[in-house]
Amino acid sequence: MKLRAREVRDCGPLDLEETVPVETMFSALPDRPSLLAPIHLNVHAEAVDDEILALIKAETRVALECSRCLEPFERPLKATVTLHAPFEVEEVEVGEQARQSLLLALPLKPLCRPDCKGLCDRCGKNRNSGPCGCAKEPAESPFNKLKDLKINK
Numbered sequence: 001m002k003l004r005a006r007e008v009r010d011c012g013p014l015d016l017e018e019t020v021p022v023e024t025m026f027s028a029l030p031d032r033p034s035l036l037a038p039i040h041l042n043v044h045a046e047a048v049d050d051e052i053l054a055l056i057k058a059e060t061r062v063a064l065e066c067s068r069c070l071e072p073f074e075r076p077l078k079a080t081v082t083l084h085a086p087f088e089v090e091e092v093e094v095g096e097q098a099r100q101s102l103l104l105a106l107p108l109k110p111l112c113r114p115d116c117k118g119l120c121d122r123c124g125k126n127r128n129s130g131p132c133g134c135a136k137e138p139a140e141s142p143f144n145k146l147k148d149l150k151i152n153k
């Protein structure tokens with residue numbers, strides 16, 4: 001998606017909207033995120049002092065896997081980025097900025113919900129669907145093992 005900087009200079013603030021297919025924007029990435037909807041771009045551009053300022057909003061949906069319970073889930077993925085371009089340029093490419101900001105908006109440790117209880121580390125049951133019945137025991141500590149050690153002289 002290109003922004004015609006000349007139009008912004010000559011005609012004043014400009015608003016653009018475009019919906020870009022996922023393959024168009026992310027085709028070059030081998031491990032691209034699994035986006036579930038075309039990317040909706042909304043750009044507001046205006047000339048401020050001696051540069052072109054563009055506010056880019058990108059929105060789509062992404063499929064993720066919860067880092068605690070490993071269940072797949074979907075959520076909206078939104079990113080906003082401001083782009084500064086020299087006043088003289090003919091065109092400003094906003095697609096690449098939008099692409100990068102969406103990648104940055106991906107959570108490093110996605111959670112299906114903020115209070116996800118995760119998997120039991122003993123039996124592996126998803127604790128979001130109820131308690132698993134494992135006895136609650138204090139976490140294993142290296143000192144517990146030391147206690148059992150018998151030193152034979």
Ligand SMILES: [Zn+2]
Pocket residue numbers: 066067068069070071111112113116117118
């Ligand atoms: Zn989860």
Ligand SMILES: [Zn+2]
Pocket residue numbers: 120121122123124125132133134
């Ligand atoms: Zn358990």
